Amino acid sequence: MTGLQQGRGIGLISVDMIEFRNVTLAYRDRPVLRGIDLTVPDRELCALIGASGSGKTTLLKLVNRLHAPDSGEVLVDGRPVTEFPLARLPGFIGYVVQEGGLFPHLSASENIRLALELAGKTEALERRIDEMLELVGLDPAIHRDAYPAELSGGQRQRVGIARAFAPEPPIVLMDEPFSALDPVTRTSLQDAVVRLKEAFGKTVLFVTHDMDEAIRMADRICVLENGRIVQNAAPEEILKHPATAGVRRFIGKEKLWQNPDLIRAEELTAAECPTIRPDRSVREALRTMKAFETETLFVVSDEERLLGRVTAKDLRARFFLPTSIARSVRPVEAVVERSTTFEAMVERELYRSDAPIAVVDADEKLLGSIEHATFLAMMSRSVLPKGAAQSGEAA
Numbered sequence: 001m002t003g004l005q006q007g008r009g010i011g012l013i014s015v016d017m018i019e020f021r022n023v024t025l026a027y028r029d030r031p032v033l034r035g036i037d038l039t040v041p042d043r044e045l046c047a048l049i050g051a052s053g054s055g056k057t058t059l060l061k062l063v064n065r066l067h068a069p070d071s072g073e074v075l076v077d078g079r080p081v082t083e084f085p086l087a088r089l090p091g092f093i094g095y096v097v098q099e100g101g102l103f104p105h106l107s108a109s110e111n112i113r114l115a116l117e118l119a120g121k122t123e124a125l126e127r128r129i130d131e132m133l134e135l136v137g138l139d140p141a142i143h144r145d146a147y148p149a150e151l152s153g154g155q156r157q158r159v160g161i162a163r164a165f166a167p168e169p170p171i172v173l174m175d176e177p178f179s180a181l182d183p184v185t186r187t188s189l190q191d192a193v194v195r196l197k198e199a200f201g202k203t204v205l206f207v208t209h210d211m212d213e214a215i216r217m218a219d220r221i222c223v224l225e226n227g228r229i230v231q232n233a234a235p236e237e238i239l240k241h242p243a244t245a246g247v248r249r250f251i252g253k254e255k256l257w258q259n260p261d262l263i264r265a266e267e268l269t270a271a272e273c274p275t276i277r278p279d280r281s282v283r284e285a286l287r288t289m290k291a292f293e294t295e296t297l298f299v300v301s302d303e304e305r306l307l308g309r310v311t312a313k314d315l316r317a318r319f320f321l322p323t324s325i326a327r328s329v330r331p332v333e334a335v336v337e338r339s340t341t342f343e344a345m346v347e348r349e350l351y352r353s354d355a356p357i358a359v360v361d362a363d364e365k366l367l368g369s370i371e372h373a374t375f376l377a378m379m380s381r382s383v384l385p386k387g388a389a390q391s392g393e394a395a
């Protein structure tokens with residue numbers, strides 16, 4: 001839902017986009033942000049990532065005016081943030097910090113109610129509070145009257161998230177909200193935020209140190225180094241083509257392999273994939289197999305469309321017959337499109353057969369094949385369910 005449709009009463013806003021235009025900022029003459037140009041499109045989650053001191057938090061705080069740039073502009077929906085009345089910002093921009101940033105003297109429900117009231121919401125507050133607590137996985141009957149000191153770190157964080165999203169602000173800023181949490185709570189809250197963002201259509205700017213978190217949650221990852229953006233791209237692009245040595249180090253060597261949803265069939269496809277036409281003789285097929293040291297050949301039409309495959313075992317039985325291979329062509333069990341992810345291939349349990357996997361384009365033209373050994377090697381490098389990897393090795 002757009003700002004206009006929500007009728008926030010702060011002008012004719014129709015898109016919830018954040019823009020930084022050539023923003024610079026220095027603390028006591030020490031440059032912290034050096035010419036930042038960044039657009040966070042409507043409804044996207046952008047993760048700001050970078051080493052400690054690279055300027056992430058400072059950049060984030062420019063949006064809700066906790067800092068002001070020395071030069072350049074910060075725009076929300078094309079309007080400088082300085083035009084938005086400070087008093088209305090809480091209803092317009094949600095803000096979550098580490099440990100939730102709750103008011104300690106207010107209960108969970110009072111913390112959320114205050115955010116709703118500041119945003120000018122007056123109706124059905126109690127129902128809204130309970131709904132929000134439930135959305136972040138807290139039981140209102142147990143937690144609504146608890147004070148922050150009576151909640152665990154993860155629960156405080158959940159209340160903080162509920163409070164930020166409760167007024168349905170079009171923009172949510174999150175500053176390392178999960179860094180103090182154990183991995184299980186962390187994952188569950190990461191999923192909760194992505195769910196809330198999708199459900200309410202929010203634009204989220206999210207500061208993190210953790211590349212796994214960024215990959216899991218973000219539509220775009222913006223890497224900061226020393227006050228400059230060195231790369232701003234989709235997680236897949238960052239993993240496959242890190243722009244600088246610094247980004248590469250930040251990602252770590254194995255990160256791509258740990259994200260099988262980002263690896264595509266075409267990247268595993270062997271360049272050399274011998275094929276044969278269906279009118280060729282059995283002898284020719286066997287000769288080709290011998291030359292390429294393979295036990296199977298894909299059969300393709302003159303237009304390179306995949307028709308099936310032949311195996312050496314089947315053909316040897318017909319060796320003395322002066323016939324074409326046409327009658328020995330069998331269907332290909334495993335066919336994937338070039339963009340199919342490795343994760344999807346594992347879900348289809350393609351590791352169970354030792355036949356090569358055919359990779360085709362949208363017109364079913366054969367592009368190449370993925371060897372069984374390549375598939376298994378990938379599985380052993382990836383963090384896939386152990387059972388899957390083991391049964392693959394046994395196949």
Ligand SMILES: Nc1ncnc2c1ncn2[C@@H]1O[C@H](COP(=O)(O)OP(=O)(O)OP(=O)(O)O)[C@@H](O)[C@H]1O
Pocket residue numbers: 027032050051052053054055056057058059209
């Ligand atoms: N109020 C301030 N006064 C002076 N210097 C500051 C102030 N706030 C931040 N800095 C400096 O600005 C630089 C960037 O700080 P910032 O908090 O934006 O970095 P960050 O990337 O978010 O770091 P971290 O990951 O450690 O939170 C740091 O060198 C910090 O010391």
